[in-house]
Amino acid sequence: MSDTYLINKPFINIVTDPIMLVNDQCRADITCIQCQKLYQIIVDIKAIEKYRDGDYVQSCFPSMPATQREMFVSGVCSKCWDAMWDIEVEE
């Protein structure tokens, strides 16, 4: 088993270890591009492979909360996402 689950997004780092691999899982370390906070999300390896191969995030991670999916797509965490909307509705 290699650890080459490279995804063409600089804020995503896929980490595998033998214990997670037993369950066909790996960890996605995603650093928010706004606040630089590190989020660690356990995901299915097959889903990661689908995503790496260019499938849509919705079809790769159907049970994932929308806030986590957004991190895969844009690298912005839910807190920063909410903050952006707060700014927009401010008067």
Ligand SMILES: [Zn+2]
């Ligand atoms: Zn953030």
